[in-house]
Amino acid sequence: MTGTPRSHESAAVPALASPLRLPRGITVANRLVKAAMEEQLADTGGHPGGRFVTLYRTWDRGGAGMILTGHVMVDRFAVAQPGDVILDGSSDLTPFRAWAQAALNSSLWMQINHPGRVVQRDTGSRALAPSAVPVRVGSLSKLFATPVPMTEDDIHETIERFATTAALAEESGFAGVEIHAAHGYLLAQFLSPLVNRRDDQWGGSLRDRARLLLEVVAAVRARVSAGFGIAVKLNSADFQRGGFDLHDARQVIDWLSDGVDFVELSGGSVESLATAGHPADGRTLEREAYFLKLAGELVEHASVPLMLTGGIRRARVAQDVLTRGFSLVGVATALAQQPDAPQRWLAGQDAEVEPPCTLVRSKSLRAAAVQASVTARMHELSRDRPNRSVPPLAALVLDQCKRSRAIRRHRRAGPPSP
Ligand SMILES: Cc1cc2nc3c(=O)[nH]c(=O)nc-3n(C[C@H](O)[C@H](O)[C@H](O)COP(=O)(O)O)c2cc1C
Structure with a gap:
């Protein structure tokens, strides 16, 4: 039992296997959620082919109550990676x-x-952003496109794009959408005082920095039916000095609570690799469930279900997350490694799912290599080869080769001028 009061659920700590009814009416069969992982498998038009069906069938059989897709781009002129899915x-x-x-x-x-300024130059995508503040990641900074501050028209068009993509997701048969406002992408860029230097109604105070996110949620709500799910992924903190912090997150969750089914809490960005457990501001994160202590402070006042993601690889840790008052537990890397981990955890097994391991010393190189290995693992699953994995450094090299080929195809095929 936790001492943490939770206003949206009864005080008893739920078991991982217990169902959850979300505010807009969807019931999730258990508390384990496969968190979003960009598949990088779409064709040049951004369409998901048969390999997506194989991959997601595997996860569906694996026992998670909910599955979140990898991020799907709302704007084909602003694409994070060449193999990303686009829906417009x-x-x-x-x-x-x-x-x-x-x-x-x-x-x-x-x-x-929407990636905002987090697009690499070679994709040819537009790096729309709140302000002309470039991505700073040391010597890799030059890979990123120069950000162009958004006009009022760009902003309204982007809100409309999120609403259109959500409506098309519903038409296609998805149960809900999660709006990505974490990890330093466009909506997180607007939330961040370091990146958003605007002095109009879209920047300045937290209320104004959050305006874009809140308007996106409202526009999505207006375009989908009442029983269609809506969630937001938000950073509990950016882990950058002077960035979006815990107090900001508490307030934004409060503003969101009327309009969404749950808020997923994560942390970090391309400039601060807290998502992979390596924050830029020098703070030490937990070895498992990286954001549990920090994000746990948000639970008490939240009147909407919260989900925690990051570093969860064992049943016992997943259960601890519920004990701290979260309603859902997000798992990404471990479910690429072992897609049926939810089934095992729900059956009472507690063996840790080992993440890909490499001895590379540089944190950023290590994070990139591990991410490439997880992507490669998803690619094997999508070919129905569940027993194959690619070690991190080999995966990174292969990933760079595949990326160059994909960029060439992507540039040959478009994107057409806006
Ligand atoms: C290969 C890979 C792709 C990812 N793609 C996305 C994504 O599309 N959207 C997102 O919100 N997070 C993405 N993430 C982050 C995960 O959702 C999650 O927040 C992070 O990996 C921490 O959880 P974990 O320790 O369980 O992996 C990705 C992570 C990995 C490893």
Whole structure:
């Protein structure tokens, strides 16, 4: 039992296997959620092919109550990586319908995202951003495109794009959408006082920095039916000095609580790799459930279900997250490594799922290599080869080769001028 009061659920600590009814009416079969992982498997038009169906069937059989897709781009002129899925008014919905049907047991939600300034130069994408503040990641900074401050029209168009993608996700058969406002992408850039230097209604006070996110949520709500799920992924903190912090997160959760089913809490960005357990501001994170202590401070006052993601690899730690008052537990890396981990955890097994391991000393190189290895693992699962993995450094080299080929294809195919 926790001493933490939770206003949206009864005081008893739920078991991992207990169902959860969300505010907009969806019931999730258990508390384990496969968190979003960018698949990098779409065709040049941004469509998800048959490999998505194989991959998501595997996760669906694995026992998580809810599955979040990797981020899906709302704007084909602003794409984070060349293999990212894009869903907009010109998409063919047939492959999206097939993807949605891959979930027979779990609730499948689409994560929707706009990368803002986090686009690499070589993709040819537009780096729209709140202000002309470039991404700073040491010698790698030059890889990123120069950010262009958004006009009022750009902002309204972007709100509309999120709403259109959400409506198309519903039409395709997804149960809900998660709006990505974490990890330093566009909506998180607006929230951050370090990146958002605007002095109009979209910048300045926290209320104004949060305006874009809140308007996106309202626009999505206005375009989907009442029972369609809506969630937001938010950083508990950016882990950068002077950035979006815990107090900001508490206030934003409060503003969101009327309009969403749950808020997923994570942390970090491309400039501060807290997402992978390496924050830039020197703070020490927990070895497992990285954000549990910090984000745990947000639970007490939240009147909306909260989900915690980051560093969860064992059943006992997942249960601790619920004990601290969270309603859902997000697991990413461990479910690429072992897609049926939820089933095992729900059956009472507690063996740790080992993350990919490398002895590389540089934290950023290590994080990139591990991420590449997880991506490679998803690619093996999507080919129905559940026993194959690629070690991190080899995965990183392969990833760079594949990326160069994908960039060449992507540039040959477009994107068309806006
Ligand atoms: C290969 C890979 C791709 C990811 N893609 C996304 C994404 O598309 N959207 C997102 O919100 N987070 C993404 N993440 C972050 C995860 O959702 C999660 O927040 C993070 O990995 C920490 O959880 P974990 O320790 O369980 O992996 C990705 C992580 C990995 C490893």
